[in-house]
Structure formats: structure tokens, C-alpha cells
Amino acid sequence: MTGTPHLIDDCFLHDKGRMRHDDVVALITSRLGPVVGISSVRLDNLSGRLLAEGVEAPRNVPLHDNSAVDGYAFAHGDYAADNTMTIGPRIAAGDRPPAPLAGGAAARIFTGAVMPPNADTVAMQEDCTVSDDGMSVTIPAGLRPGANRRLAGEDVKAGDRLLVPGQRLRPQDIAALASLGKSEIGVFDKLRVAIVSTGNELVEPGSVAVLNEGQVFDTNRHMLAALCRDLPVATTDLGILEDDEAAISAALSKAAADHNVILTTGGASRGEEDHIVRTIDRLGKRHLWQIAIKPGRPMSFGQIGDCVFLGLPGNPVAAFVCFLLYCCPALRLLGGGTYREPRRYALPAGFAIKSKKPDRREFQRGWLETDDKGNTVVQKYPRDGSGLISGLRSAGGLIELGEDIRAVKPGDPVNYIPFSEFGITTG
Ligand SMILES: Nc1nc2c(c(=O)[nH]1)N[C@H]1C(S)=C(S)[C@@H](COP(=O)(O)OP(=O)(O)OC[C@H]3O[C@@H](n4cnc5c(N)ncnc54)[C@H](O)[C@@H]3O)O[C@H]1N2
Numbered sequence: 068m069t070g071t072p073h074l075i076d077d078c079f080l081h082d083k084g085r086m087r088h089d090d091v092v093a094l095i096t097s098r099l100g101p102v103v104g105i106s107s108v109r110l111d112n113l114s115g116r117l118l119a120e121g122v123e124a125p126r127n128v129p130l131h132d133n134s135a136v137d138g139y140a141f142a143h144g145d146y147a148a149d150n151t152m153t154i155g156p157r158i159a160a161g162d163r164p165p166a167p168l169a170g171g172a173a174a175r176i177f178t179g180a181v182m183p184p185n186a187d188t189v190a191m192q193e194d195c196t197v198s199d200d201g202m203s204v205t206i207p208a209g210l211r212p213g214a215n216r217r218l219a220g221e222d223v224k225a226g227d228r229l230l231v232p233g234q235r236l237r238p239q240d241i242a243a244l245a246s247l248g249k250s251e252i253g254v255f256d257k258l259r260v261a262i263v264s265t266g267n268e269l270v271e272p273g274s275v276a277v278l279n280e281g282q283v284f285d286t287n288r289h290m291l292a293a294l295c296r297d298l299p300v301a302t303t304d305l306g307i308l309e310d311d312e313a314a315i316s317a318a319l320s321k322a323a324a325d326h327n328v329i330l331t332t333g334g335a336s337r338g339e340e341d342h343i344v345r346t347i348d349r350l351g352k353r354h355l356w357q358i359a360i361k362p363g364r365p366m367s368f369g370q371i372g373d374c375v376f377l378g379l380p381g382n383p384v385a386a387f388v389c390f391l392l393y394c395c396p397a398l399r400l401l402g403g404g405t406y407r408e409p410r411r412y413a414l415p416a417g418f419a420i421k422s423k424k425p426d427r428r429e430f431q432r433g434w435l436e437t438d439d440k441g442n443t444v445v446q447k448y449p450r451d452g453s454g455l456i457s458g459l460r461s462a463g464g465l466i467e468l469g470e471d472i473r474a475v476k477p478g479d480p481v482n483y484i485p486f487s488e489f490g491i492t493t494g
């Protein structure tokens with residue numbers, strides 16, 4: 068039973084009156100900073116974590132000049148006319164730094180072994196001929212000075228600034244830390260994020276064999292948890308909440324007490340069954356609601372005490388797109404990370420849009436294709452519905468159509484943002 072229908076308070080609101088995408092990003096990036104502590108974490112648990120301290124190289128890597136190949140090390144100045152040299156000491160990787168070579172001698176050397184101080188060039192063993200008595204080696208002609216030698220400090224010089232606070236540690240950064248001899252380092256603690264879906268129609272996948280009419284399986288909670296897995300956050304699954312203001316209110320205030328962030332989906336717009344925004348207004352503060360974008364217009368931001376509230380729309384595509392555009396930067400900044408605007412690639416459209424509403428920014432689902440002339444073009448998923456997970460699955464990224472665009476012709480440049488810009492790897 069519903070009461071007399073009411074006109075919503077901004078039913079004539081044009082997208083001009085909604086906050087623009089760039090302003091929302093500016094607000095998030097200018098206001099949010101770390102809300103988590105710092106702990107020292109060992110190398111084997113550092114992947115994907117956000118660095119809390121800068122790292123400078125205490126010494127050169129590699130520490131000494133060393134050989135890049137198995138072969139014979141010699142001083143290029145001694146390169147004999149017949150290219151035959153006496154075989155000197157044998158130096159393997161891990162051996163103590165060798166003594167200088169005698170004039171006209173070549174050391175038998177192995178990959179990674181320290182070069183004798185007066186040797187600067189290494190001939191590969193496959194190119195050399197050793198005499199029958201094993202006393203001398205003929206080196207191929209034409210080796211340039213310094214061939215096959217790796218210089219001390221050629222990877223990293225002592226004092227080089229390698230890593231900066233806020234940086235997300237990738238496998239190659241962990242390699243760099245290990246190469247400096249670091250076994251642990253200070254990183255920001257994981258942000259505690261609670262995820263909840265709201266809606267009477269939602270059913271947990273696996274809990275029933277067949278859906279009743281009007282029911283849908285809860286997709287968003289699982290999609291959001293998977294999106295969070297690529298971020299340095301620890302998630303709590305709060306399950307599905309019914310459209311009941313008291314239940315939503317109780318669950319959100321409890322979650323706010325021991326989480327840094329609450330992520331909800333659904334109930335974000337203005338139907339009388341949409342309780343999320345009203346609940347935030349009552350429990351805390353709502354800072355932003357309604358953005359001039361598609362999909363994702365009813366995205367809301369707020370806080371309950373010290374807990375940040377990010378309210379995503381219920382339509383799965385809108386929830387996914389808003390997560391990338393707004394939750395990713397917010398979670399990263401709150402967790403101690405830095406923000407980088409996703410890179411846009413202006414490429415010709417392989418599609419047409421006859422008419423697009425002005426004053427709002429659209430984020431369509433798309434992918435790159437090669438046209439019959441061999442040019443890379445952006446293709447758009449043909450249907451726009453905000454419930455079509457198929458569009459997200461077909462896509463490799465988002466097509467960004469700015470507020471001023473009113474139509475797109477094939478060949479017009481459009482901005483393409485690959486999903487990898489948000490940390491989602493290709494399938
Ligand atoms: N009068 C208005 N109606 C709507 C507006 C509006 O501004 N005024 N906005 C529309 C837009 S845009 C969107 S997006 C949706 C978002 O609304 P809600 O956040 O309130 O979402 P719901 O109404 O709860 O659900 C929308 C749609 O998505 C399905 N859904 C919800 N949660 C899940 C989930 N966890 N997994 C899978 N599917 C989910 C739900 O069943 C609905 O079909 O509102 C428009 N309406």
C-alpha cells in the first residue's frame with residue numbers, strides 16, 4: 068500500500084543542475100587522505116600494498132662490475148693481434164673479487180661473476196676456441212670495449228630514489244626492494260570495507276534452485292567484492308539487506324563502528340523503497356548525490372561518523388562504472404595511496420550515436436577493433452541498458468562521451484579508457 072504519489076523535489080532538474088564528473092573527482096581527490104595506520108610487512112606479503120615510506124638505494128645494484136655471459140674476460144687494451152690469450156684465473160659467480168689479470172691473459176669467467184679489476188670485456192665461450200692443451204684461448208675479432216660486461220650501479224645507483232610513499236607495490240617493485248636487501252617495509256594497513264546489497268528482490272546465488280517471479284540473484288555484492296580484490300582493502304560481506312529502513316539503519320550504524328568505508332548498492336534513487344539516502348541523512352551526513360553522468364546518476368557519498376559511505380546505484384552496470392570512476396580513487400586515497408587520472412586515448416569511433424543528451428557525461432562500454440583499412444577504431448556495445456552485464460563482459464574499456472557531445476559519427480575521435488587504467492587486467 069503506498070500513499071498519494073508525490074512529485075520528487077527536483078523532477079524538473081536538468082543535468083546542468085547536477086554535479087559534473089570532473090567536479091566529483093576533484094572533490095574526492097582534494098578531500099580524501101589516509102585513514103589507516105602503518106605496519107611493517109615482509110616481502111612475501113607486500114604485493115599490491117600501498118607504500119608508507121620512500122625508498123632510496125643504500126648501495127649500487129649490481130654492487131660490482133660483472134660478466135653478462137659465460138666466457139673469457141680480458142682487458143680490451145690487451146686484445147692481441149692474433150686474438151689468442153693465455154687463460155688466467157677461473158672466476159665463478161659468488162667468488163670473492165678477483166686479483167688483476169696478468170698482461171695478455173683472459174680469465175675463465177661465468178655469468179654474474181665479478182670482473183677482474185683491469186678487465187673490461189668478455190667474449191662468449193661459444194665464440195672462442197681453447198687450445199688442445201687448455202692453456203690459451205682464441206677470442207673472436209671485433210668485440211667492442213665493454214662487450215658483455217655489466218657495470219656496477221647500472222640497474223640502480225646508490226642514493227637513487229626508487230619508490231615513493233603512496234605507491235602501489237607491483238611484483239617488479241618487490242624485486243627492486245629485495246635487490247636492495249630489504250626484507251620488510253612500512254605499508255599502509257588495509258582499509259576495512261563493508262559491502263552490502265539492498266533490495267527485497269535480491270536472492271543469494273545458490274540459496275534457491277529457482278527464482279520466484281520478481282526476484283533476481285544478487286550480482287553486485289559479488290562483483291564489488293571481486294573489484295575490491297584488486298585493491299589493498301580487507302572486505303567484510305554484510306550480505307543482503309531488505310528494503311526496510313530500521314534494518315538498514317541498524318546494519319549501517321553497526322558497520323560504521325568498525326569499518327573505514329561502507330559500500331552499498333541499490334536503494335540509491337528516490338523511490339519510497341529506496342531507503343539508503345534517507346538513512347545516511349539520519350545517521351550521518353550526505354555530501355553528494357546525483358551526478359550528471361550515465362550510467363550512475365544516483366551515486367551518493369556521505370559519512371557516518373568517521374566511516375565513509377559510498378552508495379552505488381543498483382543497476383549492475385551503473386554500480387561497476389561508478390566503482391571504477393569514484394570508489395577506486397576514494398578507496399585508494401583513504402588507504403594511503405595516490406591518485407592518477409585514468410589515461411584516455413582519443414581514437415576514431417567505429418560506431419554512430421544519432422543523439423546524445425548534452426550536459427551529462429556518458430560512459431559507454433566498448434572495445435578496440437581493427438577496421439578494413441587496418442586502423443584501430445573504438446567499437447561500442449550496441450545496447451545501452453544499465454542492467455546488461457553482457458555489455459561489461461564484451462568490453463575492454465569505457466567510451467567517454469563528454470558533456471558537450473551531442474552526436475557521434477563514425478570516424479569522430481572519442482575517448483577510450485581501457486579497464487587496465489583502473490587495474491582490471493584483460494581476460
Ligand atoms: N524516479 C526515478 N527512478 C529512477 C532514477 C531516478 O533518478 N528517478 N534513477 C534510475 C537510475 S539512473 C538507476 S541506476 C536506478 C538505481 O536505482 P537504485 O540504486 O535505487 O537501485 P534499485 O532500484 O534498488 O535497483 C535498480 C535495478 O538494479 C537491480 N539491482 C539492484 N541491486 C542489485 C544487485 N545487488 N544485484 C543485481 N541487480 C540488482 C534491481 O533489481 C533493479 O532492477 O534507478 C533508476 N530509477
Ligand code: MOO
Binds near residue numbers: 453
Ligand atoms: O545509473 Mo542508471 O544505470 O543511469 O540507469
